[in-house]
Amino acid sequence: MGVDLDSVCGGRGICGRCQVVPSVGSFPKWAITAGPEALSSLGAAEAAYEGRRPLGPSARLGCQARVQADVVVDVPPESQLHGPVVRKTVDVGDIALDPLATLHAVTVPAPTLDERRGLAEVVIDCVADEWGVHLAGILPGALAALHASVAADSPDDAGGRLVTVAVRWSGPERSKRTGMVTAVWPGVATAALGVAIDVGSTTIAGHLTDLHSGDVLASAGRMNPQIRLGEDLMSRVSYVMMNPGGAQELTALVRDSLAALITELCSEAGAEPDAVLEVVLVGNPIMMHIALGIDPTPLGQAPFTLATDASVEVGGPEMDLPCPAARVYVAPAIAGHVGADTAAAVLAGGPHRDDAVTLLVDVGTNAEIVLGSSEGLWAASSPTGPAFEGAQISCGQRATPGAIERVRIDPVTWAPRVRVIGCDLWSDEPGFAEAVERRVAAGVRSTAAGVTGICGSGIIEVIAEMYLAGVLSSDGVIAAQPGEGERASHVASDGRTSSFVLYEPPEGADGPTITVTQNDVRAIQLAKAALRAGIDLLRGHAGIEAPDRVLLAGAFGAHIDPVRAMVLGLIGDCDPDGVRSVGNAAGTGAVRALLSGSQRAEMERVVRSIRKIETATEPRFQELFVAAMALPHATAPTPLLATAVDLPRPSRRTSSPHNRTRRRRAVPMSEES
Known part of the structure; x- marks a missing residue:
């Protein structure tokens, strides 16, 4: 399955590191109906383990439960030997802090018989007196803890007790916001x-x-x-x-x-x-x-x-x-399939603040696209599916240590070289085999090793490189077995089609041979055509020939090579220097909205102004989709891409291995690495 279970007890049912959670129900994705009898009943080892340390809800020990019928199981991150690499960081840039939750420490005077106010009203008045802040009230959850919080602090000489209240503000404009107490702590609390x-x-x-x-x-x-x-x-x-x-x-x-x-x-x-x-x-x-x-x-x-x-x-x-x-x-949504993550990405990328035309693309199982400038924004989504994340690819996998993430192919010999997550060496560099066999990398709890598959960024690079080297025709057909010579060792026959051999483990080493099949190429063509058709639809509606800058967002967009993405035809022709990855823009926008009520209000304003295009009902979508199946595109010229790399002549291939393609210009070393 490509998921290795953790274990330190050698499968004896002692350590509990291999817990999995079976599911019961109908799963049309895999044409499976799983019942409770799909796994063997609880055995003696599992019963003994549960007597020492309870299993999680519905959990089983993976080393003990035997598969008896079709079943769907969840392997939680803590049970995975090679945990997924979720590479999402954040850089919010320069924003003015304007949080909607603040702390205020006040001294509550000692109660007296003459005091007719309730404790909540006393605290609210104290906040007004000491901070000049007028509050609307206290939420029930905080009210329940109010007496205990005040009583927990030692009184001062006048009998007053110190408490800290958390205030949540609401309202778009800072001067007109109203505040409610959401929590109370004894003494001085400093963590907000x-x-x-x-x-x-x-x-x-x-x-x-x-x-x-x-x-x-x-x-x-x-x-x-x-x-x-x-x-x-x-x-x-x-x-x-x-x-x-x-x-x-x-x-x-x-x-x-x-x-x-x-x-x-x-x-x-x-x-x-x-x-x-x-x-x-x-x-x-x-x-x-x-x-x-x-x-x-x-x-x-x-x-x-x-x-x-x-x-x-x-x-x-x-x-x-x-x-x-x-x-x-x-956060607010833009449309039925353009959600709050896209709204946050817009807030982070700021196309609405810029006179230059920006194309913002967040590539996932559903690609969200935003195009425009300060004069107006258009948005759409395209159903790219999970191929860009490694699913539906014969050797595809998620971004875990050992997955191929970078690829280069020699245009003369077709010899590939790769780089994998968890190792900084290329496969043709000394020590690569030993390094991937050890692979002591962050998040890896074992010395288990090897090149294990291809992740999303690697898939983009290998298809683009295959096209540049002439392994692929412009219509996406892999060359037939090219006869004798060095190229022959890199192409394998799959009957009526061919596959490209991307990586073979060294002699004597364990691990799979990583290949790219014709079906893999088709899956990527379908995904990229859906994305490109969505982009072209927006360009038509907005009356924009080409964007001034392209922002590739999301975990996938953060790690793909912009030039290879253009070779594939993902984003259309544009200045390669204007294409950049912006990482997890949705997460960045979420942090901006977290730290600033003003940023939150800006996001809500922009979302209301965006014009939405529904690709599912657009009559031109199918026409644009078909044209986008070719590499880079069936009809659109690519003069700007040609300044970065020499493209092969457009060609169609059925089975002949003798289609001639022009050798591409050598890519500078800075791009090769």
């Missing part, structure tokens, strides 16, 4: 923390911040546990439709993951979850509906009606989060 979380369909990434200083104290990510119920969003909607209680199951999965992520972030920073006062959630509309406990099935079919496109605020406990004083802000 916030968490910004990007809830993706594949990964969930979060950042813990100090609301007073703006510092990011910790960042962490984990795989979305819903993956076992469907790789893509539509599969999860289908799961909800076909399984009673499926919506509640998906909601519980994502909320448990959010709670665990917040706990992990606080633990990493040496903080308590009680100090988290603000949580910002961004994500695609289906994930946001599920997180809020809203049925996502209306988003699975036209007209893709949102329950609401406005922002939503709830208390942390309402979403089962371990931060009782926190308010959870779910």
